[in-house]
Amino acid sequence: MFDYLLSPEALALRDEVREFVKAVPRQLLIDMDNDKVQFPKEFLQEAGRRNLMGCRYPRAWGGRGLDWVTTAMVMEEVGVLGYIMACTFGVGAELVCDAIILHGTDAQKEKYVKPLLKGELFAAECLTEPRGGSDFFGTNTTAEDKGDHFLISGQKRFIVGGEGADYFLVYARTDEEAKPHKSLTCFIVDRGPGVTVEYLYGLMGCRGGGAARIVFDRVRVPKENIVGHLNGAFAVFNTMMIPERLGTAAMTIGAARPALEVATAYTTKRRAFGKTINRYQGVSFQVAEAAMLLDASRSMIYTTCRAVDEAVEPARIRRMVSESKKFVTEACQTVAEKSMQVMGGIGYTTIYPVEKIVRDLRLASIWTGTNEVMSLIIAGEWYDEQAAARKDGRTRDCETDAEEAFAADEKIL
Numbered sequence: 442m443f444d445y446l447l448s449p450e451a452l453a454l455r456d457e458v459r460e461f462v463k464a465v466p467r468q469l470l471i472d473m474d475n476d477k478v479q480f481p482k483e484f485l486q487e488a489g490r491r492n493l494m495g496c497r498y499p500r501a502w503g504g505r506g507l508d509w510v511t512t513a514m515v516m517e518e519v520g521v522l523g524y525i526m527a528c529t530f531g532v533g534a535e536l537v538c539d540a541i542i543l544h545g546t547d548a549q550k551e552k553y554v555k556p557l558l559k560g561e562l563f564a565a566e567c568l569t570e571p572r573g574g575s576d577f578f579g580t581n582t583t584a585e586d587k588g589d590h591f592l593i594s595g596q597k598r599f600i601v602g603g604e605g606a607d608y609f610l611v612y613a614r615t616d617e618e619a620k621p622h623k624s625l626t627c628f629i630v631d632r633g634p635g636v637t638v639e640y641l642y643g644l645m646g647c648r649g650g651g652a653a654r655i656v657f658d659r660v661r662v663p664k665e666n667i668v669g670h671l672n673g674a675f676a677v678f679n680t681m682m683i684p685e686r687l688g689t690a691a692m693t694i695g696a697a698r699p700a701l702e703v704a705t706a707y708t709t710k711r712r713a714f715g716k717t718i719n720r721y722q723g724v725s726f727q728v729a730e731a732a733m734l735l736d737a738s739r740s741m742i743y744t745t746c747r748a749v750d751e752a753v754e755p756a757r758i759r760r761m762v763s764e765s766k767k768f769v770t771e772a773c774q775t776v777a778e779k780s781m782q783v784m785g786g787i788g789y790t791t792i793y794p795v796e797k798i799v800r801d802l803r804l805a806s807i808w809t810g811t812n813e814v815m816s817l818i819i820a821g822e823w824y825d826e827q828a829a830a831r832k833d834g835r836t837r838d839c840e841t842d843a844e845e846a847f848a849a850d851e852k853i854l
Contacts, residue, residue, distance in 0.1 A: 446743050451511040454496065458518040461491055465522055473525065473649025474797055479641065480605030480651035481529060482563065489560020494534035498542050502550045503558035509746035513691040517739075520695020524801040525601075525647040527692035532602050533557050535684040537564040537610045540627065544669035544677050553608060553629060565606035566681075567597035567630075567655060577612070577678065578621035582657065584613035584628065591615070593630060593660045596639075599808070604641055604651030607632055611657070612674050625674035628662050635660035646800030683749060685809045686762050687742070690769035693805045694738050697773035700798040701731050704780035704788070711784075718783070727779045734772040741765050760822035767815035770805035777802050 444452065465484060472478040488494050497512045498504025512535070520527040538557060541549050556562040573579045582595025593613050600609075608631045615626040630636065640654040669677050705728055708719040718724045745761040777799045781788040788795045806812045830836050840846060 443739055443743060446510060447514060448511070451507065451514060454493075454505070454507070454511060455514055455518060457491065458493055458515055461488065461493060462518060462521055465526075470523055470526075473523075476643070476648050478649050480563075480602065481526065481649060482605055484526065485529065485533070485563060486560040488530060488534075489558060492558075494530065494560070495538050495554075495558045498538060498554070498558070502542065502554045508750045509687070510743055510750060512688070513742050513746045516688055516691035517695035517698070520692035521699055523797070524692065524696040524804065525650040527695060528601050528647065529650045531684075531688045531692060532566055533564040533606075535688045536566045536681060539684045540566075540610055540668050540677050540681055541629070543680050544627070545629075546665070548665065549629065549668070562607045563602060563605050565600050565602035565609050565651075565655075566685075567600055567603075567609050567611045569597060569599045571596055571598055571654075578625065580612055580614055580625060582611065582613040583617075584615045584626060584662070586615070589664060591628070591662045591664065593628065593657045593662055596654060596656050598640075598654040599642065599652055600655050601650050601652050601808075603653030603655050604638055606651075609636070609655065610668070612678070616672050619672060622675045623672050625678075626671050627668040627674040627677040629666040629668060630657065630660055630662050631666075633660070645803060646797065647804050679755075682810070683758065683762055686766040686815075687745060687749065689805065689809045690738070690765045691742050691746075693770050693773040693802065694735060694742065696798060696802060696805075697776040698735065700777040700780035700795045701728070701735065703793055703795055704728065704731075704783050707784050707787075707793070724783045727783050731776040731779045734776050738769040738772050741768055756822050756825065760819055760826070763810075763815040763818040763822075766810065767806070767812045767819070770802075770812065774799075774802050774805065 447455065469478065469481060469484065473481060485494075492503070492505065493515065495503060496505040496507045496515055497509060498506070500506050516527055516531060519530050534557070538554050541554050553562070553564070557564055568577060570580055570582065572581060580595070582593065582597065584591040584593045593611060595613060597611070608629055611628045611630045612625050613628060614624050616624045635658045637656045637658065638653045639656045642652045642654075644652060708724050708728065709717055711718050719728070742765055745765045748758055748761055777795065781795045781799055784793065784795060787793060790796065845851070
């Protein structure tokens with residue numbers, strides 16, 4: 442944690458979050474990993490009672506009016522409990538709330554945001570479908586206009602919190618003739634008649650978060666539950682990608698941190714060939730690299746958070762958020778794997794939590810947009826930035842600095 446980047450108010454909040462994290466029973470974490478608990482309602486209720494969710498939202502709707510830098514700190518600290526705890530915390534407090542705060546009506550904020558941030562309601566975001574993950578605009582879920590309401594039909598899967606949610610943020614097709622970016626609408630759908638949890642997934646890691654397949658069978662949704670505008674889901678989706686991907690990256694740091702802390706303590710005690718194993722470079726250099734990756738991850742996260750707080754140009758934010766999601770998730774997976782490696786066989790057992798952390802973090806580079814999609818976004822935005830820079834001549838043309846830069850007939854493109 443980079444204390445010097447946090448305001449006094451943020452530092453005080455950090456201490457609150459750490460006290461909350463320490464109070465969470467270890468048995469809850471164990472029961473979730475063993476699928477004995479399908480959704481941690483009590484955990485979210487307590488977070489709400491302590492006013493720890495949605496800290497960057499206006500106080501009028503239950504937040505604390507803070508910034509993205511502070512939010513990243515909160516997500517890291519909650520992530521220490523495990524990746525799935527941060528996922529369930531973030532899905533409602535960051536993803537669903539973000540859409541309603543930025544695009545919803547005051548009535549929607551009063552009805553859905555306030556109780557969620559108090560821990561009185563739970564929510565889930567419904568993006569992925571059986572035939573579409575990264576292809577968001579290829580959704581097959583439909584919403585049929587019936588005058589004063591819509592009838593929504595379709596399926597969403599891998600929905601974190603699907604088992605426990607009281608309402609869902611659902612994207613559905615409302616114009617079959619329009620281009621993909623102008624054909625979808627975002628809805629708030631209450632759990633009720635026609636909403637069914639059909640399947641609860643058995644997962645490699647990140648268990649206990651209620652990841653489910655949700656079926657919507659002609660679910661009646663009033664028009665006042667449209668978030669934003671009819672056929673305007675693209676605008677909601679665009680803003681959602683910031684908390685979804687940046688929040689994912691921040692929480693990954695917290696989830697990886699305990700692995701390195703456990704491995705560091707272990708290697709200073711474990712003895713082999715007459716001395717503790719941290720005295721061997723084969724061990725200490727791996728720990729050093731893991732520590733470096735965690736700090737590099739934080740540096741990227743806080744820089745990107747500052748860019749979002751300062752509202753730099755959207756294209757730059759898209760690139761930085763995508764870079765953060767890709768780099769941090771992959772770096773933290775390496776941190777967890779190196780932590781296991783230096784511990785040897787005992788790290789592969791349930792005697793220590795490292796094996797669980799390795800399993801959990803495998804999800805990080807897959808969900809909220811695969812890291813391959815992040816590379817696609819990064820490449821596109823980078824090439825556009827460079828083309829614009831060359832066109833307006835705002836940077837030095839370093840290509841001409843080579844001794845034979847102007848050699849005739851050599852630059853054959």
